[in-house]
Amino acid sequence: MSSPAPGLREQRKARTRKAIQEHALRLFLADGYDATTVERIASAAGVSHMTFFRYFPSKEAVVENDEYDPMLVELIRAQPAGAGPLTALRNAVVGGIREVYATDKDALLVRTRLILTTPALRGRQWRNAESTQALFAEALATRADGGTTFELRVLAAAVLGALSTALAEWAEGDGADDLPTLMDRAFDALAHLDS
Amino acid sequence: MSSPAPGLREQRKARTRKAIQEHALRLFLADGYDATTVERIASAAGVSHMTFFRYFPSKEAVVENDEYDPMLVELIRAQPAGAGPLTALRNAVVGGIREVYATDKDALLVRTRLILTTPALRGRQWRNAESTQALFAEALATRADGGTTFELRVLAAAVLGALSTALAEWAEGDGADDLPTLMDRAFDALAHLDS
């Protein structure tokens, strides 16, 4: 990633981007996703709707937060070589989430609930999961884990399904449960599928 | 399900619905999903665009084919009680797909490829998977399978992830592989995740 130069322009862009995102989330929570037009978000953030689309490719994209993927890939690669692929994924993901959870818990809950209750966002979410699946499978492959490419893809897909379920369960319970614990339980279930 | 009366009206509606769907798929394949407008589909089918939306809630919906879910749920319920939940799901799903595959293989391939290559349809597909996950989990629960509701949800999600991967692999290979065999391999991978 590049911070090419902290010039005035970059600072201003970062501020504009953040303003759009914050106003968008605020309005989504207040009035609902569908009832909030891009025009309204833009004017709340003090820009034109064209500028909105220059910062975010779509109305859906303003809710996303894909910053975790690269970190998780790093963590997967860093797992000791002896562990099996499921164990490696488990330790990497649960460890990574634990950190995110400690600092961004509330924001994560708000965003997750919004996504779960908005059909358009749910679809988007799953589409992202597909690229995450590919990243995970690739990271496992470079770790020289056993199994064919196909098997690693299946593994990554199964893990993502399990993680999504944990996240959904957590959000449905309004964040009362401990998310890393739920994810651990999800991984336990994966390890003993035919209980 | 109701066939209230095979009156002229019902026949006509069924014909219109089928015509819209067939023209839509034909045009999608010829010109691409995005390049095909609803207006064009409607006029090809000899109706107005309003009628299109009276038959299908959205442009995306015209590609779907959710008819398999009830059949799969029946098959899951019919599995012998002794088998573990993963085995039950495996036998039900692979058996069901084998039948579909024997009769609808070409149509399945065309539709799957279209969905995989069209971002908007991929999102829709995953959204449907969510309701399928709930149906599977519920079917397993009524079978009095071991495990909590949460664990069954995780299982259903993992299986759907694995199945999607098999379907994607099959479509990427232009249908050269045998789909039921691929699904069997996906289930094998699930059974030995930490290979």
Add this chain to the structure above:
DNA sequence: CTACCACTTGATAGTCAATAACAGTTTTTC
């Protein structure tokens, strides 16, 4: 057979997301 009723459809107009073209302004960069 006819007259009535519910259902289905089309024409029209509108909203909203997303894209394109152009002009005006500001920040770099030399």
Add this chain to the structure above:
DNA sequence: GAAAAACTGTTATTGACTATCAAGTGGTAG
């Protein structure tokens, strides 16, 4: 300081989708 590049707003257009209302069709009772 001036030329080049980047950023933004205005306006217009496309296409998915909805609402309304008028007109046409099939089913049915008399």
